[in-house]
Amino acid sequence: MANEAKFWNASIEELTKGYIYDSQLEVFTCLICGEYYRKGIIYPNGEVLYEAKLAMKHHVQEAHQSMFEYLMNMPKKYTGLSDLQKEILTYFKQGLTDKEIARNVDAGSTSTIRTHRFKLREKEKQARVFLAIMELLKQEEYTDELISIHKGATMVDERYAITNAEKEKVLATYFKQGVNGPLESFPSKEKRKIIILQQIITNFDTTKKYTELEVNEILKSTFDDFVTLRRYLIEYGFMNRSKDGSSYWVNR
Known part of the structure; x- marks a missing residue:
């Protein structure tokens, strides 16, 4: 995910479309990969010309x-859906009847599918109420929002309850010369590690694959112990690498 903050701050309507529009910059930006199109410019697609939107x-x-496929493939920690619920929702999307779905689901029956349909609708109601509660809390009480959790987070727990003020x-404290300067030391406390790693990962291009040597060179400019930084970037899910270690990339 190239625009993590934009993705998590997007409205439900924007998430369903898969892009946002910045009226000041007059730019449409993809929430998944960061591709953008500027209003007023015509873009070719094969033999067809399209305006930006x-x-x-x-x-x-x-x-x-x-966007349905993309959202459905997100981890359970984001969707709250079990594999069975995802399977059934996919069949709903295809327009299958409860009877048809029951034939495709292990140990499924028409009544079971109806029960799942009811529970999913109840889940939708709960989600709407929860979103309304959080919006009211944000408007009236919540003055210091929590930082966004990166998509690759391996285990989301209290370590990620970090406010912008804490960040x-x-x-x-750790970048005494500013975030573009060197790191004074690498913290031992979990929250601080996450904050530091979240900053360091911004030095990498989300669309590029790097060799280990290239990763090391970028990290060296921040901290002498680049091996520790590289290890924690992988361990905390900020970065992925191939099985043979030949390539590294930002977890989007």
């Missing part, structure tokens, strides 16, 4: 199949 719609469909304080 339509070009973005085609991009989402062609590059990412559909700024930690960065100022």
Whole structure:
């Protein structure tokens, strides 16, 4: 996910479309990969020319199949859905009847599918109420929002309950010359590690694959013990690497 903050701050409508529009910059940006199209420019697609908004719609469909597929493939920690629920929702999307779905699901029966349909609708109601509660909390009480959790987080727990104020304080403590300067030391406390790693990963291009040597060179400019930084970037899910260690990339 190239635009993590934008993705998590997007509205439900924007998430279903797969892109956002910045009215000041007049740019449509894909929430998945960061591809963008500027309003007023015509973009070619094969033999067809598209204005920016339509070009973005085609991009989402062609590059990412559909937002339904993308969202359904996100980990359970984000969707809250079991594998069985995802399977059944996919069949709902295909327009299958409960009887048809029952034939495709192990140990399924028409009544079982109806029960799942009811539970999923109840889950939708709960989600709407929860979103409304959080919006009211944000407007009236919640003055210091928590930082976004990166998509590759291996285990989301209290370590990620980090406010923006905490983040700024930690960065100022460990990057005494500013975030573009060297790291004074690598913290031992979990929350601080996450904050530091979240900052360090911004030095990498989310669309590029790196060799281990290239990763080391980038990390060296921040901290002498680049091996420790590289290890924790992988361990905490900020970065992925191939099985043979030949390539590294940002977990999007």
